[in-house]
Amino acid sequence: MQIVRGIGIAVLSLSVWGGAPASGEEAKPEQLIDALNGVFGAHAKMRAAHTKGICVKGNFAPTPEAASLSKAPQFAAPVPLIGRFSLGGGNPAASDSQKDNVRGIAMHFQLPDGSNSDLLLISAPIFPVKTPEDFVSLLTAVASKDKDKIGAYFKAHPESTKQGAWLKARETPASYATADYFGVHTFYLTNAQGTRQAVKWKAEPVGGFVGLSDKDAEAKGADFYAKELDEQFAKGPVQFNLFAVLGQPGDQDDDPTAEWPADRKSVKVGTISISGLEPAATCDAGIFDPNALADGIEPSPNDKILPMRSQDYAVSFGRRSE
Ligand code: HEM
Numbered sequence: 292m293q294i295v296r297g298i299g300i301a302v303l304s305l306s307v308w309g310g311a312p313a314s315g316e317e318a319k320p321e322q323l324i325d326a327l328n329g330v331f332g333a334h335a336k337m338r339a340a341h342t343k344g345i346c347v348k349g350n351f352a353p354t355p356e357a358a359s360l361s362k363a364p365q366f367a368a369p370v371p372l373i374g375r376f377s378l379g380g381g382n383p384a385a386s387d388s389q390k391d392n393v394r395g396i397a398m399h400f401q402l403p404d405g406s407n408s409d410l411l412l413i414s415a416p417i418f419p420v421k422t423p424e425d426f427v428s429l430l431t432a433v434a435s436k437d438k439d440k441i442g443a444y445f446k447a448h449p450e451s452t453k454q455g456a457w458l459k460a461r462e463t464p465a466s467y468a469t470a471d472y473f474g475v476h477t478f479y480l481t482n483a484q485g486t487r488q489a490v491k492w493k494a495e496p497v498g499g500f501v502g503l504s505d506k507d508a509e510a511k512g513a514d515f516y517a518k519e520l521d522e523q524f525a526k527g528p529v530q531f532n533l534f535a536v537l538g539q540p541g542d543q544d545d546d547p548t549a550e551w552p553a554d555r556k557s558v559k560v561g562t563i564s565i566s567g568l569e570p571a572a573t574c575d576a577g578i579f580d581p582n583a584l585a586d587g588i589e590p591s592p593n594d595k596i597l598p599m600r601s602q603d604y605a606v607s608f609g610r611r612s613e
Pocket residue numbers: 292323324337338339340341344375376377395396397411412413418422423426473474475547577578579596599600603604605607608611
C-alpha cells in the first residue's frame with residue numbers, strides 16, 4: 292500500500308486512533324489498521340488499504356522452467372485465478388492519474404486441491420518501511436499534518452523516501468494492464484529435489500510498460516482505469532510475464548525498502564492472463580493473503596513486515612465485514 296498522498300483526505304482526529312506501540316514493543320495489527328484509518332478515514336464495508344479496485348478473473352500458465360525452481364502446483368500445470376487490480380492507500384476516491392501512488396494486483400491461484408496460493412504485487416520494487424512499528428510512526432506523523440513531525444520522521448528514516456522518489460521518476464501507468472508489478476519481499480522456492488532458492492517476483496506486461504506524461508495523466512481525470520480495462524478485455528486477455536528474480540548468497544532477505552543489485556538473473560516462470568471482470572463480491576469475500584502459499588514457496592523468515600501482513604489484512608477484513 293502507499294501513503295504518500297491521501298494526506299489531508301478524510302484525516303481523522305487522533306482521538307479515534309489506537310496509539311503508537313510503546314518504545315521497543317511490536318505494533319499490533321489493530322494499531323496498523325487504526326493508523327491507516329487515521330490517514331485515510333475509516334470507510335464502512337471497505338478495505339483499510341488498496342480500497343479502490345477492480346475484481347477480475349483469468350489464468351496462470353507456467354513455463355517448463357518453473358518446476359525446476361518450485362514444486363508448487365501452479366508451476367507444474369495451468370491454474371485459474373481470481374485477481375484484483377487496485378490503487379494503493381485507503382482513499383476510495385483515489386485518482387487513477389496519481390503518479391506517486393502504487394498500483395496493485397493481487398491474485399488467488401486456484402489449486403486443484405481447492406486451496407489458493409496467493410500472490411500480491413505492487414507497481415514499485417520497494418515499500419516505504421522496514422518494520423510495522425515504523426509504518427505506525429510514519430502514518431501517525433502524516434495523520435498529524437504537522438510538518439515538523441513529518442519532517443522529523445523522514446529525517447530519521449531516509450529509506451521511507453525511496454518509494455515515492457522511484458514512482459515520481461517514472462510515468463504514470465496508462466492502464467492497470469500496462470504497469471509492471473513487484474512482490475517486494477524475498478520468498479524462498481523449493482523444488483522437488485529439495486533445492487532452495489531466494490527469489491523476488493516481478494510481473495511485466497507482455498507489451499511492455501506504457502506510461503502517460505504528467506500532462507496527459509492529468510487530462511485523463513480520476514476514473515479512467517475501469518474503462519481502459521474494459522477496452523483491453525474487448526481486444527483479448529491482458530497478459531503479464533511473471534519472473535522469479537534469483538537472489539545470490541548474501542543478498543538481503545529482510546528489507547522491503549531495498550532492492551537487490553540490478554544484475555540479478557531472472558527466470559520466466561509463467562504467463563498471467565486476465566480475461567475479464569468478476570463481481571466485486573468474489574474478491575471481497577476474503578483476503579488476498581501474502582502468506583497463503585502452496586508447498587514449494589515460503590515467505591522470508593527474516594522480513595519483519597511480511598509475516599504481520601496476514602494479521603493486518605484479517606483485521607481489515609473483520610471490520611469491513613461488520
Ligand atoms: C505493514 C505493511 C502493510 C500493511 C499494514 C498493509 C495493509 C493492507 C491492508 C489493510 C490491505 C487491505 C486488506 C483487506 O481488507 O483485504 C492491503 C491490501 C493490499 N496490500 Fe498491503 N499492507 C502492507 C504491506 C504491503 C506490501 C509490502 C505490499 C507489496 C506487495 C502490499 C500489497 C497489497 C496489495 C496488492 C493489496 C490489495 C489486496 C486486494 O486487492 O484485496 N502491502 N494492505
